[in-house]
Amino acid sequence: MKQPFMDFTKSIQQLKPELSQAIENVLVSRNFILGKEVNRFEKQFSTYCGARFAVGVGSGTDAIHLALRALQIGHGDEVVTSPLTFAATAFAILQAGSKPVFVDVEPETGCIDPSQLEKLKSKKIKAIVPVHLYGLPVDMKPLLKSAKRKGCHVIEDACQAHGAEYQGKKAGTFGKAGCFSFYPTKNLGAYGDGGAVVTSNKRVYSQLLRLRNYGCVKKNVHEVFGINSRLDEFQAALLRVKLKKLSVWNKKRRQLAEVYKNALSGLPLGLPIDTPQRKHVYHLFVIRCKKRNALKTFLQSKGVETLIHYPTPLHLQKAFWHLGYSKGNFPVAERLCNEILSLPFYPEMSAKEVQAVANHIRAFFKST
Ligand SMILES: *Cc1c(COP(=O)(O)O)cnc(C)c1O
Secondary structure, eight states: OOBOSOOOHHHHHHHHHHHHHHHHHHHHHTOOBSSHHHHHHHHHHHHHHTOSEEEEESOHHHHHHHHHHHTTOOTTOEEEEOSSSOHHHHHHHHHTTOEEEEOOBOTTTOSBOGGGGGGOOOTTEEEEEOBOGGGOOOOHHHHHHHHHHHTOEEEEEOTTOTTOEETTEETTSSSSEEEEEOOTTSSSOOSSOOEEEEESOHHHHHHHHHHTBTTOSBTTBOOSOOOBOOOBHHHHHHHHHHHTTHHHHHHHHHHHHHHHHHHHTTSSOBOOOOOSSEEOOOSSEEEEOTTHHHHHHHHHHTTBOOBOSOSSOGGGSGGGGGGOOOTTSSHHHHHHHHHEEEEOOOTTSOHHHHHHHHHHHHHHHHHO
């Protein structure tokens, strides 16, 4: 039997009547940009996160880019992030006009290693962008301490971590701003592009309202150099339907992750960590395996689709060569890129399907 990496069929089937109604409502309203739906979604999403404000934008990339600009971070500034993330994190930093600076990651989680921050001496560092990788919160306490010592802002890339919690508080609410993507595959996904910044800082909030909309809050009054990056009414209306389910879906993800972990225990694999302190929402279920490529090929031959997030650390990607890094600069991230494998995973997957994937993995180790 074929096992896709993920599948929207069931969730769309389940939500179809409500989604259709939401689309209908927007058509009837004849308001497609910055109307009631975006406004309501922003209120509901900020409440969900436990932040004072949310601002809907065009994508997760723009969320990070605009959050940096809202804090006046740009040309001549350096922004620290992880080399083991989706390229958009670093592109957003470049887009704001600043320079990405990478530091290595924790071997067990792939998240930025806060103890590495102490090595950075540059006075140009104005912000740290921790990435809550795969849905696991970064170890925020030491990271915030380090940021405070350096006098720099923290802007969270929570694009994979809707609903994740660190010490009981939601990801995205630790720094000056928390950035989310609603790309369709994310834990809270739209049916197109979308993103949001959450913040509890009034000034950052009002700055973001301008930056996303050509610099205005009033028609024809352009106060700052803004861009066009807005969450649209259709996506906001659809996201409002899905936001109601997010907690249940995250719970389902956590249960399925337990099924995987139990079924894979005892094998020579690294399994995701999940502690009361760092509550994982499993955007992805990522294992570590020394024989990763052979395992991937084996699973493929059994009809099991897997992916790699990410096969190349950013400092070794051509688009970032100009930053001057080379192989060996971030040994942990480089090693992880050869060992990580994302297994099929989505809330509607059944425990039986998870078990079947795990059985194939057991068979792989028996055969080698
Ligand atoms: C998805 C993602 C982004 C970018 O979000 P888009 O909505 O695709 O622009 C940024 N960072 C991380 C970690 C992501 O997973």
